[in-house]
Each structure stands twice: as C-alpha cells, then as structure tokens.
Amino acid sequence: MSHTSTLHDVPHHHANPTGWRRWLFSTNHKDIGTLYLLFALAMLFMGGASAMLIRAELFQPGIQLLDPDLYNNLVTNHALLMIFGSVMPAAAGLANWMIPLMIGAPDMALPRMNNLSFWILPAAGTMLILSFVVPFFPGGGSQINTGWTLYPPLSIQVGMSMDFLIFAIHLLGISSVLASINIIVTLLNMRAPGMTLMKMPIFCWTWLVTAFLLILVVPVLAGGVTMLLFDRHFGTSFFDAAGGGDPVLFQHLFWFFGHPEVYVLLLPSIGVLSHVIPTFARKPLFGYKSMVGAMIAVGTIGMVVWAHHQYTIGMSLGAVSYFMIGTIIISIPVGLMIFNFIATMWRGAMSFETPMLFAVAIILMFTFGGLSGVMLAVVPADMQYHDSMFVVAHFHYVLMPGAVFGLFAGVFYWLPKWTGHMYDERLGKIFFWINVTGFNLTFFPQHFLGLAGMPRRIIDYNVMFTEFNVISSIGAMIFGFSHLLLLYIVIKTIRGGEPAPSRVWEGARGLEWEVASPPPFHTWETPPPIRQEQSA
Amino acid sequence: MNPHDPQLRRKNIRLALILSGFALLVLITSFPFWQNIFQILGEAAK
Ligand code: HEM
Ligand SMILES: [Cu+2]
Numbered sequence: 001m002s003h004t005s006t007l008h009d010v011p012h013h014h015a016n017p018t019g020w021r022r023w024l025f026s027t028n029h030k031d032i033g034t035l036y037l038l039f040a041l042a043m044l045f046m047g048g049a050s051a052m053l054i055r056a057e058l059f060q061p062g063i064q065l066l067d068p069d070l071y072n073n074l075v076t077n078h079a080l081l082m083i084f085g086s087v088m089p090a091a092a093g094l095a096n097w098m099i100p101l102m103i104g105a106p107d108m109a110l111p112r113m114n115n116l117s118f119w120i121l122p123a124a125g126t127m128l129i130l131s132f133v134v135p136f137f138p139g140g141g142s143q144i145n146t147g148w149t150l151y152p153p154l155s156i157q158v159g160m161s162m163d164f165l166i167f168a169i170h171l172l173g174i175s176s177v178l179a180s181i182n183i184i185v186t187l188l189n190m191r192a193p194g195m196t197l198m199k200m201p202i203f204c205w206t207w208l209v210t211a212f213l214l215i216l217v218v219p220v221l222a223g224g225v226t227m228l229l230f231d232r233h234f235g236t237s238f239f240d241a242a243g244g245g246d247p248v249l250f251q252h253l254f255w256f257f258g259h260p261e262v263y264v265l266l267l268p269s270i271g272v273l274s275h276v277i278p279t280f281a282r283k284p285l286f287g288y289k290s291m292v293g294a295m296i297a298v299g300t301i302g303m304v305v306w307a308h309h310q311y312t313i314g315m316s317l318g319a320v321s322y323f324m325i326g327t328i329i330i331s332i333p334v335g336l337m338i339f340n341f342i343a344t345m346w347r348g349a350m351s352f353e354t355p356m357l358f359a360v361a362i363i364l365m366f367t368f369g370g371l372s373g374v375m376l377a378v379v380p381a382d383m384q385y386h387d388s389m390f391v392v393a394h395f396h397y398v399l400m401p402g403a404v405f406g407l408f409a410g411v412f413y414w415l416p417k418w419t420g421h422m423y424d425e426r427l428g429k430i431f432f433w434i435n436v437t438g439f440n441l442t443f444f445p446q447h448f449l450g451l452a453g454m455p456r457r458i459i460d461y462n463v464m465f466t467e468f469n470v471i472s473s474i475g476a477m478i479f480g481f482s483h484l485l486l487l488y489i490v491i492k493t494i495r496g497g498e499p500a501p502s503r504v505w506e507g508a509r510g511l512e513w514e515v516a517s518p519p520p521f522h523t524w525e526t527p528p529p530i531r532q533e534q535s536a
Numbered sequence: 537m538n539p540h541d542p543q544l545r546r547k548n549i550r551l552a553l554i555l556s557g558f559a560l561l562v563l564i565t566s567f568p569f570w571q572n573i574f575q576i577l578g579e580a581a582k
Contacts, residue, residue: 109548109552110548110549110552113552177556177559180555181552181555181556181559182552184551184555185548185551185552185555188551189544189547189548189551190544190548215555215558215559215562216562217562218559219559219560219562219563219566220562220563220566222563222566223563223564223566223567224566226567227567238568249568253566
C-alpha cells in the first residue's frame with residue numbers, strides 16, 4: 001500500500017520500534033493499553049485534586065477557601081475528569097492489554113484505528129482541562145457551574161468555557177465509539193479457532209456488552225451537546241421554552257446516555273472480578289452462563305430506565321411507575337452477579353492477596369451502594385433524597401467499589417504480567433487498608449448528611465451538618481493521599497522486583513497466563529489450541 | 537489467524553463500517569426531528 005506514510009517506517013515484524021515513535025505510531029495493543037492506563041492515572045490525580053479541594057472547602061460551614069463559582073467549576077470538572085478521563089480510559093487500557101491475550105489473537109482487529117482512539121484522548125483531555133481554566137484568562141467568560149449534567153438553561157448561559165467542554169465531549173465520544181467498534185470486531189472476528197462465544201473469558205464478555213452500550217448511547221450524548229451548541233450560538237431553540245423547545249428534552253437525552261454510562265463504568269470491573277475471584281478461591285467461576293445472561297439483561301434493561309434521575313420533573317404517574325419498576329428490576333441481575341461471586345468463593349481454598357482483598361471489599365461495599373440505589377428508585381422516597389448528599393453517597397458507593405476498586409484489583413492482578421515483576425505485596429495490602437478505610441470515612445457520613453437534608457453541589461451548609469462533614473473531609477484527605485502509595489507501588493514494580501512467572505497466580509486459568517511475563521512484543525501470531533479448561 | 541490475511545481484513549472492516557453506520561444512525565435520531573413527524577401523523581389520524 002502506501003510507501004510514503006511514516007506509519008510504514010515502523011515495520012510490523014522485523015524490528016520493534018523504539019523511542020517516541022514506538023508510542024506515537026503504535027499499533028501494538030500492549031503499548032496502546034499501557035498508554036491508556038498511564039493517561040487514566042494522570043487524570044485520576046487531577047480529578048482527585050479537585051475532589052480534595054471540594055472536601056477541604058466543606059470541612060467547615062461557611063466559605064473559607066474557594067469562591068462559589070470556582071467551587072461549582074470543581075464539582076463539574078471532578079466528575080468529568082474521573083468518568084471520561086480516568087475510569088473509561090483505564091477500562092479501555094485493560095481491554096487493549098488483555099482481550100487479545102485472552103482470546104488468542106495477535107492484536108486488536110483494527111490496529112491503526114486503535115492508535116487513533118487513544119491519540120484523540122490527549123487532545124480531548126486538553127480541551128476538557130481548558131474548559132475549566134479559560135475563565136481565568138482575560139475575556140475568558142464565566143466558569144462552568146452546571147455540574148457534569150450540563151442542564152440547560154444554565155448551560156446556555158455559561159461563557160465560552162462551555163464550548164470547549166462541548167468540543168471535548170465530542171472528541172471523547174469519537175474516541176470511545178472507535179474503541180468500542182474495535183473491541184466488538186476483535187471479539188467477534190479474531191478469537192482463536194475453537195474459542196466459541198460461550199467459551200470466551202468473562203472479562204471479554206463484559207467488554208462486548210460495554211462496547212455495544214457505548215455505541216448505543218454515546219452518540220446520543222454527542223447529539224445532545226450538539227443541540228446545546230446550536231442553542232448557544234446558532235439561534236435554535238431545542239431546549240428553550242420561549243422558542244417552542246423544551247429544557248427537559250436535554251435531561252432525557254443526557255440520562256439516556258448517563259444511566260447506561262454507569263454500567264459502562266461498572267461492567268469492565270465486574271469482568272475483572274470474574275477472573276480475580278476464581279483465581280484466589282481456586283475454583284472455576286460459579287454460573288458462567290448466568291453471568292453472561294445477567295450482564296446482557298443489565299445492559300438491556302439499563303437502556304430503558306433513565307428517567308429515575310428525573311423523578312422530580314413532573315412526569316405522569318404511569319411514567320414514574322414504569323421507571324421505578326424498571327429500575328428495581330435491574331437489581332435482580334445485578335444481585336445474581338454478586339450471588340455468583342459469593343458462590344464461587346463458597347468452600348474455595350481462598351487466599352487474600354491484594355486483588356482478592358479488593359474483590360471481597362467490592363462485594364460488600366458495592367452491594368451497600370446498590371441497596372441505597374433501590375431506596376432512591378422508589379419515587380416518593382426520592383422526592384426527599386433527590387439532589388441531596390445521599391445521592392452523592394450512593395453513587396460513590398457504587399462507582400468507587402464497582403468501577404475504581406475493580407480497576408485497582410485488575411491492575412494488581414495483571415501488573416506482574418505486564419511488567420514481569422511482582423509488586424510488593426506488603427505495600428499492596430497497606431494501600432488496600434488505607435484506601436478502603438479512607439473511602440468509607442469519606443462517603444459513609446454523607447448518607448446521614450443527605451437524609452438530614454444537606455443538598456449536594458452547595459459550597460456552604462448549615463452548622464448542624466458540621467460533624468459529619470468534618471469526618472468526611474478527613475476521610476477524603478486520607479483517601480486522596482493514599483493514591484500516592486499506589487503510584488509508588490506501580491513505579492516500583494515497573495522498575496524492578498522479584499521476577500514473575502508466566503502463570504503469576506497458581507489458581508489463574510486462561511490463555512493470558514500461557515505467555516511469558518512480560519509478554520513478548522508480539523503474541524499469538526499463530527493461534528493457540530483451545531483446551532476445555534482454558535475457557536472461563 | 538493471520539492478521540494480514542486480506543479476507544479477514546475485509547471482514548473486519550466490513551463489520552466496523554456496519555457498526556459505525558449504526559452509531560451514526562443513533563446520533564441522527566437523537567435530534568428530535570421526529571417529534572414533529574409524530575405530531576403530523578397524529579393530526580392526520582384525527
Ligand atoms: C479522592 C477521591 C474522591 C473524592 C474525595 C470525591 C468527592 C466528591 C465530592 C465532594 C463530590 C461533590 C459533592 C457535591 O456535589 O456536593 C463528588 C461528586 C462526584 N464524584 Fe467524586 N470523589 C472522589 C472520587 C470519584 C471517582 C473515582 C469518581 C468516578 C468513578 C467520582 C464520581 C463523581 C461523580 C459522578 C460526582 C457527581 C458530580 C456532580 O453531580 O456534579 N468521584 N465527589
Ligand atoms: Cu441511573
């Protein structure tokens with residue numbers, strides 16, 4: 001094909017590329033996976049810094065550190081950085097690294113598109129960060145004060161920072177749709193002969209469902225913010241009642257994306273747990289088929305329950321009843337997954353290395369978050385809870401264990417595979433305990449604050465809320481700073497340590513454990529034979 | 537499975553195009569042009 005393109009200066013098979021070209025022009029799933037993970041780690045620290053500033057301000061009633069506009073800006077950018085900058089790229093990093101290894105494929109199906117999906121991200125991240133900082137430049141307009149939900153009419157009134165944000169969301173959307181397409185094509189077309197869909201490792205299944213969810217809902221978000229852009233600059237009135245539009249339409253579009261998005265964040269981590277728990281319980285996963293069925297059910301039902309975020313907009317009784325029942329029904333397949341995890345551990349020969357510690361903690365805390373979710377699903381109750389700190393407590397109890405800790409478990413589980421070195425198990429356990437304690441200290445008291453009536457996204461509060469806020473802020477500092485230890489462990493493992501065997505954990509099963517640690521640059525150029533015990 | 541096998545490449549690209557077509561369709565239908573279509577249909581039915 002084209003002899004001119006510099007891409008072809010990097011030969012596929014002969015010499016491995018080195019230096020900056022290796023990364024910029026990479027079409028190698030392992031290198032791209034590493035890039036995704038590093039990007040996610042950087043964003044985790046930026047989003048974490050915003051969160052800790054928020055909690056520092058909320059340490060005491062009154063306004064001490066931040067001005068209210070900046071506070072609102074931080075609440076917005078914290079969520080966007082974490083969701084789009086950190087959790088989604090980290091999950092995509094795991095997918096890139098592990099899916100080809102797990103299904104016996106030499107690489108992703110569309111390696112150059114894979115390069116594009118990643119390299120859009122730094123551009124998108126820059127736009128995202130600019131949207132928070134342009135207001136500080138002369139003529140930069142007002143700060144974004146809408147929260148990550150970007151509801152009009154407020155989002156129509158914000159200055160040019162909103163345009164940066166809209167552009168960032170477009171780029172992020174393109175990146176994740178391209179990545180999803182690549183993952184679906186890889187999973188459907190590139191499996192080693194003999195690996196049927198129902199023999200595919202569960203992590204691959206969770207990503208198949210996730211990728212379909214993403215291409216179904218991300219374009220809707222893109223459409224929604226595009227209309228926002230048109231309303232802002234081109235005189236349309238999609239969301240402007242004065243011009244015959246409807247601001248509530250945006251809420252529907254946003255949450256049509258937003259609710260499935262929470263499963264996008266959750267499912268890859270469920271996939272990680274489906275490997276970690278059998279490994280450290282030394283038993284095969286209980287209920288492989290029901291697991292696959294459950295995640296398809298979650299994905300499908302999850303598409304049609306979005307308006308539980310909008311109970312207070314004044315829907316008809318029929319509509320709210322439908323959304324309430326649908327939402328409560330989702331807890332059945334989710335409960336089934338938890339049940340399968342517990343059944344896998346039942347009478348297993350368990351050991352508690354760091355990934356397994358996270359797994360057990362996830363089961364406990366995620367279930368707790370799920371229960372407060374069922375409380376929120378109940379319409380009359382939610383009329384009270386909506387927009388209170390109870391909601392904040394709820395989604396952090398589902399997202400942190402359900403998404404972030406699952407990713408941590410995956411990182412500890414596969415780090416020896418990636419680097420060829422064992423991480424420091426003692427430090428890993430110390431990190432786990434500080435992290436999980438800090439997390440619970442931060443978010444548990446927020447349940448009480450919410451139930452007592454403290455609203456969310458508010459810089460100041462009544463003195464009667466002081467005690468729980470003090471506890472929460474202290475917890476947030478412990479939690480936030482504990483991630484420096486994670487950073488240290490990761491760097492230490494990359495730089496050296498006890499060499500890891502190819503099957504890092506004695507109970508681990510699957511093709512990814514049959515290649516060396518670290519795997520050579522090219523793996524599975526001839527597809528491996530699929531034996532029975534390799535599946536699941 | 538040879539990733540440079542032209543047949544597999546074509547199969548991959550075809551599926552990718554189908555999926556991106558699908559994503560574009562979702563994008564377009566998120567614009568509420570159909571709201572008026574429903575209205576017109578509703579009035580026609582009356
Ligand atoms: C150091 C760790 C973290 C701390 C201390 C923290 C704390 C907070 C605080 C204080 C808020 C604002 C509460 C309010 O609205 O008044 C918030 C909102 C939020 N956080 Fe976190 N968080 C952390 C990590 C994360 C992570 C990892 C995620 C994503 C998986 C996340 C997702 C969100 C979301 C979606 C919101 C809602 C923002 C909004 O609706 O405006 N957080 N968090
Ligand atoms: Cu939801």
